[in-house]
Amino acid sequence: MDADVVRAVNDLTARWAREFPQGNTVASGLGLWPLLAILATAADEPGRAELAAAAGVDASAGSQQALELVQAIDGSDDLHAALGVWVSEQLKLAESFDTVMPAPLVGALTGNASVDKPKLDAWAAEHTDNLIREMPIQVTPDLMLVLASALSLKTTWAAPFKEMVRRFYDGPWSGGSWRWLERVDGDLDAVRRYEHPGAAWLTVVTVPGDADVDVLLGIGQPQVPQADVLAALIETAAQPTDGVPGSQLISQGEPGSDVAPGATVGETTAPRPDLKLSLPSFNVEAEHDLLELSELFGLGAVTTDPGAHGHFSAISPTPLAVGQAKQKVLARFFATGFEAAAVTAVGLMRTAMPTNQARRLEVTLDRPFGFVAVLRESRLPIVAGWVETPTEPGD
Structure with missing residues (x-):
């Protein structure tokens, strides 16, 4: 797998993590990245440059890199991925469409939600092993193209946990009883302590699956903000052998010491x-409206009114703009394994075609104004004045 692409996905995920709302949430930068890379290749300027910067790619290579990434993912034992494109029957495609849109053309959009939505939902369910059963996009008559990715992950722990119920009497979870997991094994170095700028000390625990997926758990010091802990965890995920391993930590204090x-x-x-x-x-589980962070994802320019030419002339001569961009995602950590899924979709919408109209000049004097009277030929002023307020009330 291309190391530059991996780094780009990590960077996107870390930037996004800093914008997560407080509380339980989950998102997939991996699910979004291929769509941004493809859109970068397909977009006109200035959207092309914005999307390329957000995805961390050369715009001319974005589509191919996205396709190669999805193909590489789908070769994993535990992780599977798919791309899909649906095009409106009303949309005329540009000759360059196939070169900028490498995802398979799955089907056509009729503009009828009762026909199109079940097809989109069925694709989401099929490619997430039924973990997500709905495409997170609204079907409208102006929806001209849907570009979507789907990810599904199911792994079994190499060593399962014991499940129990635990009640807390103090701390932030006090007063509640929670389903709790515990296990004991001999791999001390599954734990590592990192020192990270902005996050101080960070503890990362690697929980290995039985095939080709690990799950990393990270906890920071109590005073460190959520955004910093998440960003640090994503960064340290690329440095699995850095930090102080558990085999050293265990000798750094007496029993009972942190x-x-x-x-x-x-x-x-x-x-x-x-x-x-x-x-x-x-x-x-979470659903994200990606347009709420449009600048972060390079979607700022391509969501604006494109005028007569649109933002995606390489896709169609019809003026198109990004009108929807959403993600549905879930993650479950339980006694015997871990599963996750994400469906990310971008909808390109037809914009209103400009019409030719006669021009009109409109002048409204609805605040104080001055006046002057002149002789027509000599332009000699006769009287001049100022109207501060109207003088004649209406009946």
């Missing part, structure tokens, strides 16, 4: 040191 955020030295009757990991099981 050696990293969320990490304390304890005692065991086992014949050798081991690692006990405990956390709540979780099921997080």
Whole structure:
């Protein structure tokens, strides 16, 4: 897999993570990145440059890199991906369409929501193993093209957790009972402590799946903002052997002492040191309107009124603009494994065609104004004055 593309996806994800709302949420930069890369290749300036910068690609290569990334992902044991394009029956395609839109043409849009929406939803369900059953886009008569990606991940833990119920009597979760997961194994170095600018100390735990996926869990010091912890975790994911490993942390303090955020030295009757990991099981779902962060994703220019020529002349001579961009995503962490899915969709909309109309000059004197009377030929002023307020009330 292209290292530059991986870095670009990581960068996009980290920037997005800094904008996450407080509380439970989940998003997939990987689901969005191929769409931005394809749109960068298809867009006219200035949208082309904005999209390329947001995706971190050379616009001329974005479509091909997006296709190669999705193909590489789909070769994974646990992770699968798909791209799809639906085009309106009313849309005339440019000759360059096939070169800028590498995703397979899945079907046609009729403009009838009762016909089109079930087809889009069925594709989302098929390519997420039924984890997501709805395409996050609204079908309208002006919807000319839908570009979508789907991701699905299902992995089983190499070592399962024990499941129990735990009640908290203090701390931020006090007063609640939660479904809780615990396991003990001998891999101390699955834990690492990082020092990160802006996030101070960060503890990262790698939970390996039984095939080709790991899940990283990160916890920072209590005073560090959520945005900084998430961004640091994404950055450290690219540096799996950096930081201080657990095999060193365990010797840095006496039993009962903290050696990293969320990490304390304890005692065991086992014949050798081991690692006990405990956390709540979780099921997080979210839907994102990507246009709320249009500047972050390079969608600022291509969402504006494109005028007579549109933003995507390489797709169609019909004036088109991005009118919708959304993502539905979920993640579940449970005793025996982890699963996640994301469907991301961008809708290109037809914009109003300009019409030729006679011009009109409109002048309105609705505030104080002056006046002058002159002789026509000599332009000699006769009287001049100023109207501060109207003098004749209406009946």
